[in-house]
Amino acid sequence: MTLNCDPVAETRKREAALTAAQFELIDETEAEAILRWRFEELVRAGYDIGSALVLASHVEIDLHNASALTRRGCPPDTALRILL
Numbered sequence: 001m002t003l004n005c006d007p008v009a010e011t012r013k014r015e016a017a018l019t020a021a022q023f024e025l026i027d028e029t030e031a032e033a034i035l036r037w038r039f040e041e042l043v044r045a046g047y048d049i050g051s052a053l054v055l056a057s058h059v060e061i062d063l064h065n066a067s068a069l070t071r072r073g074c075p076p077d078t079a080l081r082i083l084l
Contacts, residue, residue: 023059038063046070051080058084 023031035056042052045067057065061083069079 014074034059042066047080051076053078055083 023034026034038056038059039052041063042055043049047066047070049053055061066079066083069082070076074082
């Protein structure tokens with residue numbers, strides 16, 4: 001068992017696992033922060049700005065899966081089609 005004392009990392013784990021229904025229940029400021037974080041992570045993973053915006057707004061899409069596709073060499077355009 002590993003303990004993570006980093007509250008930001010723990011929050012990000014929770015945010016990555018949100019369903020669309022759960023996302024609708026959070027306040028606007030937190031929702032904006034989550035979307036910004038998802039967008040930044042997707043750009044970092046190799047998605048272009050437009051694709052990152054689309055994927056970030058689809059909170060039901062697992063961010064880790066989206067990033068893993070590009071890390072494994074899947075072109076971002078193909079990954080986008082797979083995920084949507």
